[in-house]
């Protein structure tokens with residue numbers, strides 16, 4: 046028994062090797078990655094968000110762009126990527142959105158994937174190889190079509206209104222100056238409820254805390270489930286706490302007046318730039 050399966054395994058991996066080395070693109074998927082390297086390969090790349098997540102972001106980007114230490118606070122795992130990309134300004138080029146619905150040429154993510162002139166830092170994926178243009182073209186098409194979330198995720202869920210992601214993450218350390226915080230919800234937020242009693246930003250000094258100064262708050266363009274919080278003066282080195290009030294009168298609620306129910310708190314450190 047053991048021998049037989051051992052032999053089969055050998056044969057299979059030899060085949061996989063042959064395929065991967067064919068040199069003409071055969072045996073490679075849409076991203077130039079060898080076929081058969083994962084257990085259940087996702088369906089081929091199409092111009093919708095779920096497909097781009099499964100074929101590009103998850104297999105290629107998440108190993109760097111994951112967790113509290115993700116570069117530029119950009120987490121690209123399935124739980125965070127849409128909220129942190131669509132309508133959210135780039136950290137490197139704050140005049141550009143990471144993805145601007147309808148406008149691939151002014152979406153910073155596309156410029157980074159194409160290694161366009163004027164990007165800060167290097168072409169993505171960092172260290173290469175670059176994505177094939179055919180893959181980038183599918184991402185361009187999805188953005189041209191409006192950069193919608195996939196139908197399943199976009200459907201208004203009957204689930205209780207909740208926060209799904211906050212950047213910076215709890216206990217993250219980010220480089221000074223911090224210009225923006227991002228809060229993602231599972232439903233569209235009623236922006237009229239955002240004020241300095243429902244959204245608190247504090248500078249922590251030992252046991253004490255003082256307000257971190259005035260900030261602006263707006264919904265991300267084309268992505269009304271995401272709130273962008275922009276301090277009037279970028280946050281200098283220090284420790285900060287962001288609190289969202291989901292209880293009591295005037296608490297944060299979605300557009301159907303379902304209140305958040307819980308308070309959410311994140312504490313993080315802004316580090317001096319070397």
Ligand code: HEC
Nearest residue numbers: 105106109116117135136137138154157166167169170171
């Ligand atoms: C090997 C690690 C690594 C991989 C893999 C990687 N990145 Fe990055 N990414 C970085 C680093 C480091 C930076 C910041 C420095 C820079 O831009 O050169 C960055 C920056 C970015 C930025 C700029 C964010 C902003 O707010 O300005 C984007 C967009 C980006 N990456 C997208 C991607 C995408 C999409 C992929 C997958 C196709 C990817 N990256 C794969 C390491 C990586």
